[in-house]
Amino acid sequence: MSFSRRAFLGAAGLSALGLTGKAAIDAFALQPPHEPASTPAGTRWAMVIDPKKCLEAGDCTACLDACHRTHNVPAIDNRAHEVKWIWKESFEHAFPSLQTDYPPDALRDKPVMVLCNHCDNPPCVRVCPTQATWKRSDGIVMMDWHRCIGCRYCVAACPYGSRSFNWSDPRPSIAQITPDFPTRSKGVVEKCTFCEERIARDEPPACVAACHAKALVFGNLNDPESDVRSLLRSHFTLRRKPELGTRPAIYYIV
Amino acid sequence: MFMFEKAVVGSRRYWAWVLGLLVIMGLAFLAYLRQLSVGLVMTGxxxxxTWGLYIAQFTFLVGVAASAVMVVLPYYLHxxxxxxRITILGEFLAISAVTMSMLFIFVDMGQPMRVFNVILYATPSSMMFWDMVSLGGYLGLNAIIALVTLGAERKRMAPPRWVRPLIILSIPWAVSIHTITAFLYNGLPGRSFWLTAILAPRFLASAFAAGPALLILLCLGLRRLTSFDAGREPVRKLAVIVTYAMLLNVFFILLELFTALYSQIPEHVEHFEYLYLGLHGQAPLVPWMWTSSVLAVASLVVLLVPPLRRRESWLAVTCAMVFASLWIDKGLGLIVGGFVPSPLGAVTSYVPSVPEVLIVLGIWALGFLMVTVFYKIALSVREEVAAS
Amino acid sequence: MRDRHAIIAALIVFFVVLTFPIWYARAAGTTSRGPEPKLPETEKTCVMPVEYMRASHMKLLLTWRDDVVRRNVRTWIAPDGKSYKASLSGTCLRCHANKAEFCDRCHTYAGVTPYCWECHVDPASIKGSGT
Incomplete structure (x- = not known):
C-alpha cells in the first residue's frame, strides 16, 4: 500500500493546519530570492521548426530521444497511458484547420514535431487550481510537480494535446534513469518545460542540441537579431490553431 | 448529536438496507485503496x-443538489x-448529493493527499477553485438550514429568524453551483462540444428535472415503506416542475443539435456524431444515447398528458425514466462526448474498468446511506412531534 | 457474579491489547536507541549548522525547491555567505553519498517516508551511470 503514513498524516494534519500552514512555510524562506534569474529581463523564448529539414532526415528521432532521455520520460507502449514531451504528429492532426483534400506530396501523411507551445495566453495556466503550472516572465510555461494535484484540468484545457498524465508510477518504464533530473510520481501531469534547467546553464534545449538537420531553432523572440527572429523575417510561418487566441511560441516554416 | 440517535433504531428491513449499503461501500473502499497504490491506470x-465516470457523476450530482431549490423556492418565496412537508427532504437530498459530488472529485485526483493545495494556493482564475467555494458554501448552508429547521420543528417552534436570510441566500447559491460546474467545461478553447453558452442553462434544466424526479420517487417510496405521506399535492406540483424542466432540457439539446448540424462545422458535428452514430467505427455510447433519447421522449409524453401524469404508478415509472435518461445524458455522454474526438482528432473510446465502477457504486451507496439516515431522522422527529 | 469468568477473560484480553506495543517491540527486536546516521568523512560542515539541519533540513529543502522550480533561482546563499547549488541530488547527496546510511537511517527510525525519492534520484542507486 503506497498510501504511506506520511501521506495520511499529511492529509489529516493539513485539515487541522488550514491556512496557517502556508504562512508557516512562507515565513521560513531563509533568504528571499534576491539573485537575478539566469535569463535576462525582456527575454521571450520561442522555437522555429522547419518540417522540411526534419523530413529530409528521414526516420530520425534524435530530438525526441534526447528529450525523453534527458528528462526521464517513460516509454509506455500503451497509447492510452503514454507520456510524451515532444513527438511526431501527422500534419493533418497538428494543423486541423489547414486541411486540404490535395496536400502537397511533401506534407501528405507526413509527421511534424509537436511539443508544448509555451503559449503567450495559455489556457492550461488559467484553469490550474493550484498554480502548479504557470507562465514565467520569459514565456516558458512551467510545471511544479510537487504541487500538482492530478486533477487533469490542464489536460482538458490544452488544445494541443501537449500534456501527459502519469497514470501509474513511471519509473518501471524508464530504461535508463538520468540521475540529475527527477522522474515524476504517479498522479501528476507533465510536459515539455523548454529545458528550462538547460537554459539556466546557457545551453539550448536538448531537442535543439540533438537535431543534426538544424530543423529546430531556439531563441529569444524579443531580440531582433536572434536566429528565430531572422527565420521569421525570411520565411512564412504557421502556428498551431491560431484562431484560439493562445498565441503559441512554436512557429512552423511552410 | 444532531438527533443522530434516531438513526440507530430501526426495523430489521432498515438495518438490512443499511448493512447492504455498507457492504458496497466497503468493497468500493478496497477498490479505492488499490487505486491509491497503483494509480488511475486502474480506471478506463x-x-x-482524461475525465470519465467520476467527473460525470460529479457533474450529475451537483445538479441533483441544486435541484433542492425547486422545493425551497416555492415554499419560502411564494x-x-x-x-x-418536503422541503426538509429536498435539503437533506442536497446535502447528500453535494457530499457525493465532492467525493467524486476527490477519487478522480491523481494526488489526493495534496487536495488542500486548492485552498493553500487558492487560484481565483481557476473555475475549480470557485466550484470548491460554491459547493462547500452550499453544503454549509443546507446543513445549517436543515438542522436548524428540523430542530425547531422538534421543539414545536418556528425556526429562528436568522435562518431565513440563509434560506433566501441558498436559492441563488443553488443556481450558482451548477452554473460554475458548467463553467468548468465552458471556457476551454479546444473543446468545441462544451464551448457553448447554453451549457449552464442546459445543466440547470436537466438538474431541475432529474432532482425533483428523484424526490418524487423518494416521496412515493417513503409512503410505501414508512408511515410518512408527503401527500398528493406536493407530488403533483413536483411533477409539473419535472415536466417543464424536462421540456426545456430537451429543447436545449435540440438547439445544440441544430447549431452543430446546420452549421456543419466538423469540430462541432463530430462530437454528436460520435455520441449518436459512432465515429471511425467506434460507437460504444450509441446505444446509451439513443436509450436516453427514447426515455426522454417517452417520459415527456406521459408528463405532458395530465391524466397520465396524475396516476402515481405511471408517474413513478416516468420519473425513473427521466432520471435514467438524464443520468445517461449527463453522467455518460456530456463529459466523455467532449473528449472524443480529441483536439488532435484521435477517436479513443472509454470503457470504465470494474474497480472504477465499484468506486462509483460505493459513493452512490454512501449517498443512499446519507439520504436514508437523514430521512430517518427527519421522519422520526415528525412522528415524535405528531405523537405528543 | 455469574459473569465472573467472562469479566476476567475480557480483562485479560484488554490487558494484552493494552500492552501490545511492548510485546510487539520485544518480538520485533527494536530498541530505544536513537538512529545513527553515518556522516560523510570528507566534509566537516554542512550548508547550515548541524542543529539546524537536524531539526529543519526539510524546510531548507522546501525553500530550495521553490527557489529552483518556481523562482528560477538555482543558487542558495548560506547565512555565512557561501553559495551552493540548490540541488538535492547534486549538492546534498554529493557529500551524503550514502543515502541508505544517512537519510534512510533517521527516516526509518522516525517512521517517515519522504516522497522526495519517488521522483528525485539517488545517483548511487543508478547502475552504470557516470555521476
Missing part, C-alpha cells in the same frame, strides 16, 4: 479521455404551503 481513462 486515457490520455485522450409561500407554497404544500411543499412545507
Amino acid at each position: 481513462l486515457s490520455r485522450d479521455v 409561500d407554497f404551503k404544500a411543499f412545507g
Whole structure:
C-alpha cells in the first residue's frame, strides 16, 4: 500500500493546519530570492521548426530521444497511458484547420514535431487550481510537480494535446534513469518545460542540441537579431490553431 | 448529536438496507485503496479521455443538489404551503448529493493527499477553485438550514429568524453551483462540444428535472415503506416542475443539435456524431444515447398528458425514466462526448474498468446511506412531534 | 457474579491489547536507541549548522525547491555567505553519498517516508551511470 503514513498524516494534519500552514512555510524562506534569474529581463523564448529539414532526415528521432532521455520520460507502449514531451504528429492532426483534400506530396501523411507551445495566453495556466503550472516572465510555461494535484484540468484545457498524465508510477518504464533530473510520481501531469534547467546553464534545449538537420531553432523572440527572429523575417510561418487566441511560441516554416 | 440517535433504531428491513449499503461501500473502499497504490491506470481513462465516470457523476450530482431549490423556492418565496412537508427532504437530498459530488472529485485526483493545495494556493482564475467555494458554501448552508429547521420543528417552534436570510441566500447559491460546474467545461478553447453558452442553462434544466424526479420517487417510496405521506399535492406540483424542466432540457439539446448540424462545422458535428452514430467505427455510447433519447421522449409524453401524469404508478415509472435518461445524458455522454474526438482528432473510446465502477457504486451507496439516515431522522422527529 | 469468568477473560484480553506495543517491540527486536546516521568523512560542515539541519533540513529543502522550480533561482546563499547549488541530488547527496546510511537511517527510525525519492534520484542507486 503506497498510501504511506506520511501521506495520511499529511492529509489529516493539513485539515487541522488550514491556512496557517502556508504562512508557516512562507515565513521560513531563509533568504528571499534576491539573485537575478539566469535569463535576462525582456527575454521571450520561442522555437522555429522547419518540417522540411526534419523530413529530409528521414526516420530520425534524435530530438525526441534526447528529450525523453534527458528528462526521464517513460516509454509506455500503451497509447492510452503514454507520456510524451515532444513527438511526431501527422500534419493533418497538428494543423486541423489547414486541411486540404490535395496536400502537397511533401506534407501528405507526413509527421511534424509537436511539443508544448509555451503559449503567450495559455489556457492550461488559467484553469490550474493550484498554480502548479504557470507562465514565467520569459514565456516558458512551467510545471511544479510537487504541487500538482492530478486533477487533469490542464489536460482538458490544452488544445494541443501537449500534456501527459502519469497514470501509474513511471519509473518501471524508464530504461535508463538520468540521475540529475527527477522522474515524476504517479498522479501528476507533465510536459515539455523548454529545458528550462538547460537554459539556466546557457545551453539550448536538448531537442535543439540533438537535431543534426538544424530543423529546430531556439531563441529569444524579443531580440531582433536572434536566429528565430531572422527565420521569421525570411520565411512564412504557421502556428498551431491560431484562431484560439493562445498565441503559441512554436512557429512552423511552410 | 444532531438527533443522530434516531438513526440507530430501526426495523430489521432498515438495518438490512443499511448493512447492504455498507457492504458496497466497503468493497468500493478496497477498490479505492488499490487505486491509491497503483494509480488511475486502474480506471478506463486515457490520455485522450482524461475525465470519465467520476467527473460525470460529479457533474450529475451537483445538479441533483441544486435541484433542492425547486422545493425551497416555492415554499419560502411564494409561500407554497404544500411543499412545507418536503422541503426538509429536498435539503437533506442536497446535502447528500453535494457530499457525493465532492467525493467524486476527490477519487478522480491523481494526488489526493495534496487536495488542500486548492485552498493553500487558492487560484481565483481557476473555475475549480470557485466550484470548491460554491459547493462547500452550499453544503454549509443546507446543513445549517436543515438542522436548524428540523430542530425547531422538534421543539414545536418556528425556526429562528436568522435562518431565513440563509434560506433566501441558498436559492441563488443553488443556481450558482451548477452554473460554475458548467463553467468548468465552458471556457476551454479546444473543446468545441462544451464551448457553448447554453451549457449552464442546459445543466440547470436537466438538474431541475432529474432532482425533483428523484424526490418524487423518494416521496412515493417513503409512503410505501414508512408511515410518512408527503401527500398528493406536493407530488403533483413536483411533477409539473419535472415536466417543464424536462421540456426545456430537451429543447436545449435540440438547439445544440441544430447549431452543430446546420452549421456543419466538423469540430462541432463530430462530437454528436460520435455520441449518436459512432465515429471511425467506434460507437460504444450509441446505444446509451439513443436509450436516453427514447426515455426522454417517452417520459415527456406521459408528463405532458395530465391524466397520465396524475396516476402515481405511471408517474413513478416516468420519473425513473427521466432520471435514467438524464443520468445517461449527463453522467455518460456530456463529459466523455467532449473528449472524443480529441483536439488532435484521435477517436479513443472509454470503457470504465470494474474497480472504477465499484468506486462509483460505493459513493452512490454512501449517498443512499446519507439520504436514508437523514430521512430517518427527519421522519422520526415528525412522528415524535405528531405523537405528543 | 455469574459473569465472573467472562469479566476476567475480557480483562485479560484488554490487558494484552493494552500492552501490545511492548510485546510487539520485544518480538520485533527494536530498541530505544536513537538512529545513527553515518556522516560523510570528507566534509566537516554542512550548508547550515548541524542543529539546524537536524531539526529543519526539510524546510531548507522546501525553500530550495521553490527557489529552483518556481523562482528560477538555482543558487542558495548560506547565512555565512557561501553559495551552493540548490540541488538535492547534486549538492546534498554529493557529500551524503550514502543515502541508505544517512537519510534512510533517521527516516526509518522516525517512521517517515519522504516522497522526495519517488521522483528525485539517488545517483548511487543508478547502475552504470557516470555521476
